[in-house]
Amino acid sequence: MTLPVEWLRAALTPGIGPAGFLKLIQAFGDIAAAVSASPHQLEPLIGPAAARALKEKVSEPDVEAALAWASQPGCSLLTLLDADYPAQLAEAGAAPPLLFARGRRELLSRPMLAMVGSRNATPQGLGIARDFSAGLAESGYTVVSGLASGIDTAAHEGALGSAASTVAVIGTGIDRVYPSANRALAHRLAEEGLLLSEFPLGMQPLAENFPRRNRIIAGLARGCLVVEANVKSGSLITARLAAEAGREVLAIPGSIHNAQARGCHRLIKEGAKLVETVEDVLEEVGRLGPTRLRRRTPPSAAVPPTAVAMPELPDGLSDTAQRLLESMGYDPILADTLADRLGLTAGDVYAMLLELELAGLIAGLPGQRFQRLR
Template sequence: MSRERADWALLALTPGIGPVGVLRLIDTFGSAAAAASANLSQLQRCLGDEAARALAGRVATADVEAALTWADAPGCFLLTLADHDYPTALAEAGHAPPLLFGRGRRELLARPMLAMVGSRHATPQGRQTAEEFAHGLAEAGYTIVSGLASGIDGAAHRGALGTAASTIAVIGTGIDRVYPASHRQLAHQLAEDGLILSEFPLGTAPLAHNFPRRNRIIAGLSRGCLVVEANVNSGSLITARLAAEVGREVLAIPGSIHNPQARGCHRLIKDGAKLVETVDDVLDEIGRPAADAPVAASASPPAAESTATAMAETPLLVQLGHDPVDVDSLAARLELTAGEVYAMLLELELEGRVASLPGGRFQRLS
């Protein structure tokens, strides 16, 4: 098996071949071993000249040896298209990566999965929403798949960690690197209690063109793709498009019309994505993994009566509403001085009920 794994790694890690080229080689020669041992003239019949010479010359040998050594470490493994636990959904999605580096709970590959993606520059409310939805959906039985990026991705991973379904991070670097560096502790938690996947050779830097490739894996693994918060130029919309192209359900959470980080979600909804407001809305669209799986209520809106009571107790929150507001506007609404309003906001911020945003604005969290 180790020899077979080495042959798959050689095909997958040789520059210029790619997923389509690997499948062509397997189809032509019948196995990874036969393709790996083919001579140059045979390889040139199904590959470009440069890729054929690279494979015949075994230019990826060092990368293969590094991968095999890395996979011997505890919790680490290499997953190939020939393995019985390679996710069927990903294999059938097209351009499936022939080799994946994995670290963590391999058994998560057999669970139903849901992608959750969004802006790297998410608002505090967006991060809170992502974490609550991820926790509720993971409690319902879905393994949450995201990309370990800042913002919504990180919040989704944190929300799902600690549940049985947990979370999978598909990254755009070598699996031995953490990007962004601020997620080093989160990556450690994922390696212990979740799963990290990468198709890139060890040591691969966070190059911009790698992230769309990562996004296709996120989309292919998942039963659906939930976009929490995204601007119109967000890479999350690429993931949503890739999900739609392979027949996955696309869902989006609406936001304030004044929030630029919600406009990508609004565009998706205009284009046919399902508008969802609660965990139950998501489960109604994509199905429930188990009839008796509990659904956390934290992501659902509170009862109207309790909401009204909480707002009545805090006039500032009533005037703040759910859109970002600057101190001067709040002062005018409350007929108070800016200093008085700022002091009230500081107290609410310390209580975790509001968050400060760039530009001197504040947004309600509860």
């Protein structure tokens, strides 16, 4: 359908936002009538500053830029007027009237599951996020996250290549990538998945943008899975928004010594479902029938849809190194603690830790601590 320019003009006017846009629709019946209304009629609904901006057409450069951008292959503008606007998002309250979409727009019709967590995730948390994401995508769920560092990145990486793939909702203009380290990932998402943004082109990563992004992530999904999060993490905002929208909230527990697990533990105390496997997640959000979507790229490794993949230990490890690995547990631990536990010298322990790290079995952490990965 042809997109009314008045719709774009109002959606991109600073200060109106989804709630103000809805007020205009409710008051005038359609957005064209609202755009033609007098400032006196508009001010009680959206305030004097936004009313003046709408009447002065301050969003006109953004409108022209949006139309030019949408003429490019793979780029489109999605509105509440479109038949493929996700029903769950439309019903979640204060739905964005306009979304910039780049990539596989057909993914919007798929059942989605949000996966979020800490930007400063542990190596173990990143591995769990990738494995769960791959398993959920193989089970038919499109994984939606926010393209942030840490758990978000791992969630997207795990689902890419599966038929159901992944959607990234970003807190900048869709022509920007934040963080810049995810530029290559964003390009893959534009080809194999989908990028979404409600912000005008060129929008910088402002702090106030990310709660709005989180609202969209929560609104799109049937449930929200938190992998790792500290108690001040923005992921808890997404989980709260999901709960308020009637979605399932799920959390993966961690060590009591891991600060990045405390947000998950708080969610579980407040009623979130504790999950340990992909099967646990599917029991809560529902199993899906066979998908008709084709796999876009061959998977790097097959991950069973009902469990986290746990690779076998490599051959060639010394007996002492295997014994050290078994004694580590999965909590971060000091090398000196391991030396005391096994009755070995610090030099011997560090030599074995290097062997295990080169084998990809452990990761070094700040403060001379180490953590087992598998």
